Amino acid sequence: MVDKMEIFPIKTPIIKPGENLAEIILEAIYSQGLKLQDSDVIAVASKAVSIATNRIANLRKIEPSKRALKLARRYSLEPEFVELILRESEKIYGGVKKAILTIKNGILTVNAGIDHKNTPEGFAALWPLNPQVEADRLRRQIETKTGRKIGILIVDSEVSPLRLGTRGFALAISGFKPIRDYRNERDIYGRKILITLHSIADDLASAAHAVMGESAEQIPAVLIRNAPITLDENAKSKEMKIESGKCVYAGSFKL
Amino acid sequence: MVDKMEIFPIKTPIIKPGENLAEIILEAIYSQGLKLQDSDVIAVASKAVSIATNRIANLRKIEPSKRALKLARRYSLEPEFVELILRESEKIYGGVKKAILTIKNGILTVNAGIDHKNTPEGFAALWPLNPQVEADRLRRQIETKTGRKIGILIVDSEVSPLRLGTRGFALAISGFKPIRDYRNERDIYGRKILITLHSIADDLASAAHAVMGESAEQIPAVLIRNAPITLDENAKSKEMKIESGKCVYAGSFKL
Numbered sequence: 001m002v003d004k005m006e007i008f009p010i011k012t013p014i015i016k017p018g019e020n021l022a023e024i025i026l027e028a029i030y031s032q033g034l035k036l037q038d039s040d041v042i043a044v045a046s047k048a049v050s051i052a053t054n055r056i057a058n059l060r061k062i063e064p065s066k067r068a069l070k071l072a073r074r075y076s077l078e079p080e081f082v083e084l085i086l087r088e089s090e091k092i093y094g095g096v097k098k099a100i101l102t103i104k105n106g107i108l109t110v111n112a113g114i115d116h117k118n119t120p121e122g123f124a125a126l127w128p129l130n131p132q133v134e135a136d137r138l139r140r141q142i143e144t145k146t147g148r149k150i151g152i153l154i155v156d157s158e159v160s161p162l163r164l165g166t167r168g169f170a171l172a173i174s175g176f177k178p179i180r181d182y183r184n185e186r187d188i189y190g191r192k193i194l195i196t197l198h199s200i201a202d203d204l205a206s207a208a209h210a211v212m213g214e215s216a217e218q219i220p221a222v223l224i225r226n227a228p229i230t231l232d233e234n235a236k237s238k239e240m241k242i243e244s245g246k247c248v249y250a251g252s253f254k255l
Numbered sequence: 256m257v258d259k260m261e262i263f264p265i266k267t268p269i270i271k272p273g274e275n276l277a278e279i280i281l282e283a284i285y286s287q288g289l290k291l292q293d294s295d296v297i298a299v300a301s302k303a304v305s306i307a308t309n310r311i312a313n314l315r316k317i318e319p320s321k322r323a324l325k326l327a328r329r330y331s332l333e334p335e336f337v338e339l340i341l342r343e344s345e346k347i348y349g350g351v352k353k354a355i356l357t358i359k360n361g362i363l364t365v366n367a368g369i370d371h372k373n374t375p376e377g378f379a380a381l382w383p384l385n386p387q388v389e390a391d392r393l394r395r396q397i398e399t400k401t402g403r404k405i406g407i408l409i410v411d412s413e414v415s416p417l418r419l420g421t422r423g424f425a426l427a428i429s430g431f432k433p434i435r436d437y438r439n440e441r442d443i444y445g446r447k448i449l450i451t452l453h454s455i456a457d458d459l460a461s462a463a464h465a466v467m468g469e470s471a472e473q474i475p476a477v478l479i480r481n482a483p484i485t486l487d488e489n490a491k492s493k494e495m496k497i498e499s500g501k502c503v504y505a506g507s508f509k510l
Contacts, residue, residue, distance in 0.1 A: 005262040005466055014443055094507035096500070101507040108416045110503055117451065118442045160415065160424070161363045161504035164497040165434045165454030167461065169415070179420045182469050187373045188269055196372065196469045199420030206422065206461030211260055211483060214437050214451045228466060242419040245351070248365055249416035252349035252356040253508040 003226045008034060009211040010221040017120075021052040022141035025221045034223060039231060041151040041224040042142065043208035046171050047118060048220035049134050049154055050125040057084055057124050059116075075100055081114065081124060088112035088126055099159075105131070106241055107171075108255065110159060117214070128154070131172030132237050139174040149231055151176035153224075155205040157214065161249075168209025170201035172237040176229040178202075179239055200229060201240060258481045263289060264466040265476040267303075272375075276307040277396035280476045289478060294486060296406040296479040297397065298463035301426050302373060303475035304389050304409055305380040312339055312379050314371075330355055336369065336379060343367035343381055354414075360386070361496055362426075363510065365414060372469070383409070386427030387492050394429040404486055406431035408479075410460045412469065416504075423464025425456035427492040431484040433457075434494055455484060456495060 012028040015021065025042065029035075050056060064072065064079035068086055072079040075095045082100070086092070089102035089112040104112040104127060113127040128134045131154050139152040152174040157166040170178060178201035186192055208222035244250035267283040270276065280297065284290075305311060319327065319334035323341055327334040330350045337355070341347070344357035344367040359367040359382060368382040383389045386409050394407040407429040412421035425433060433456035441447055463477035499505035 004264070005462075007260040007262065007462070009259070096503050096506040099503040099506075101503045106417065117446075118444065121444060121446070158415075159503065160413075160457070161510060162361065162497060162499065162502055163424075163454065163457065164495055165452040165457070167454045167457040169418075180468075188473055189373065189376060191372075191376075197420040198469045199418065199422045200465060202415070202418065202420070202422040203461040203465035206458040207260075207262070207465060210455060210458035210462060213435075213483070214453045218443055228468065240419055242417060244417065247417055248351050248354040248356045248414065251351040251354075255416060 005207075005227055006225040007207055007211055008032070008223040008225070009217075009219040010223055011218050012220055014218065015048050015051050015220060017051055017054045017056060019052050021048060022138055022145065026142060026145060028221065029223060036142070036146045036148045036150060037225065038149045039151070039227075039229065040148065041153055041176065041204060041227050041229060042138075043153040043155050043205060043222040043224060044138065045212055045220040046113070046127060046131070046154050046156040047115065047125050049128045049131075049138075051119065053128055053134060055126045055128055056119055057126060059122055059124055071100065081111075081116070084114050084124060084126065085112045088114060113156060127156070127171065132174070135172040135174035135237065149175070151229055151231065153201060153205055153208065155208050155212070157209065166214065168205040168207075168212070170199075170205040170237070170240060173201045173235060173240070175231060175233060175235065177232045177235045177239075178237065180228075180230075199240060200227070204229075260462075260482055261480040262462055262466055263287070263478040263480070264472075264474040265478055266473050267475055269473065270303050270306050270475060272306055272309045272311060274307050276303060277393055277400065281397060281400060283476065284478060291397070291401045291403045291405060292480065293404045294406070294482075294484065295403065296408055296431065296459060296482050296484060297393075298408040298410050298460060298477040298479060299393065300467055300475040301368070301382060301386070301409050301411040302370065302380050304383045304386075304393075306374065308383055308389060310381045310383055311374055312381060314377055314379055326355065336371070339369050339379060339381070340367045343369060368411060382411070382426065387429070390427040390429035390492065404430070406484055406486065408456060408460055408463065410463050410467070412464065421469065423460040423462075423467070425454075425460040425492070425495060428456045428490060428495070430486060430488060430490065432487045432490050432494075433492065435483075435485075454495060455482070459484075
């Protein structure tokens with residue numbers, strides 16, 4: 001029989017700027033009567049990482065540029081918020097009411113990942129400055145404190161083309177292979193599989209996002225046990241990106 | 256404490272055309288020592304539904320059109336396979352090697368959802384003729400046999416823009432609300448949330464896809480227990496679609 005995968009929501013106090021996220025998460029795990037095991041994956045909301053590492057911006061201190069004022073009118077957003085989007089994004093495509101499509105860290109995302117939900121009044125949360133560094137740091141801190149070999153997954157929300165609602169995706173990973181490569185395996189009829197790569201990191205990010213929710217749940221972390229992962233200390237988040245010449249969307253639209 | 260969510264992979268024999276999928280899945284669930292509970296969600300791979308309902312096409316009986324021959328050369332695909340894509344899709348955008356971006360059932364998907372992995376030799380699997388009808392039928396059959404109120408989720412694979420690897424998404428649902436609406440809730444600071452909708456169906460589809468895998472796992476079904484869902488007999492899959500005027504991708508590209 002195949003083992004079941006378990007998804008434990010980890011409820012914490014509200015996280016404040018400068019706090020030690022690894023300690024808060026571990027305390028919350030212990031207070032739920034859980035202990036870490038080797039190969040557990042801890043999924044953390046990117047916003048929790050942003051707040052703990054002071055990646056929040058005071059909107060009242062932002063001076064909107066002319067371009068920000070224009071885009072703010074077009075997309076019904078605050079000018080200060082749009083100014084942050086312009087500063088944070090590598091590229092801007094267009095948008096709809098309340099949402100601008102951007103490239104940030106090479107990732108296609110809405111509003112450069114900036115959000116003011118669940119941030120202190122008057123502040124907006126930006127993506128962690130370097131999600132890979134933060135994922136690696138969290139993993140080292142938790143592995144040192146527990147003696148376990150684990151995976152870390154930084155989770156953010158995204159929307160998909162022509163679909164309603166947000167879902168989770170993996171902003172960064174540490175400690176496990178984000179992509180499973182099936183290219184030398186065979187299907188149930190014994191035929192060789194030619195091209196399938198499976199984004200286990202994105203699937204697990206969605207599994208975590210399902211229980212994190214999007215409002216006042218106070219579940220910034222999720223413990224995933226028995227996930228079909230392979231631990232790998234050298235795995236990097238950039239493995240989840242595709243060359244644009246191989247991306248079917250980039251091949252069809254101007255990305 | 257919040258309950259953990261459990262993801263049970265359900266291993267079955269190879270499913271053959273015309274077989275009763277509800278019976279196969281229930282037998283496999285029982286043979287793993289499990290019993291259904293109210294509010295369980297059963298996720299089923301779309302390919303299992305396609306094969307059981309005879310939505311497979313004999314590639315040797317397909318006559319490729321001139322357009323199919325041309326696109327087959329351009330994207331390094333079999334002409335018969337491309338002919339099927341042309342017949343199945345509502346719109347074609349473009350593509351890259353081995354992949355054409357299409358609209359099928361109003362969903363942006365690669366190769367109109369057609370795939371010949373894990374299908375009988377010489378055959379390709381098309382999407383179920385009407386995924387909503389199949390999801391409703393499966394739910395009725397399973398609810399009648401067990402007396403439980405459950406959710407059904409038909410899961411397929413997709414790729415995301417600029418991301419490597421496949422992940423799960425919800426092709427159809429039955430019995431539960433696919434979207435959770437947070438618009439009248441408040442965030443952890445008590446501020447009203449204005450626009451967030453959460454695609455719980457897509458998140459759960461990804462959670463199931465994580466353990467289904469993509470090769471010879473023979474796990475066409477997954478039992479999800481304790482998912483944060485609301486049962487709703489009248490919920491429809493079309494609730495997961497967004498009007499293109501509100502879609503940030505459609506607003507930026509020509510979708």
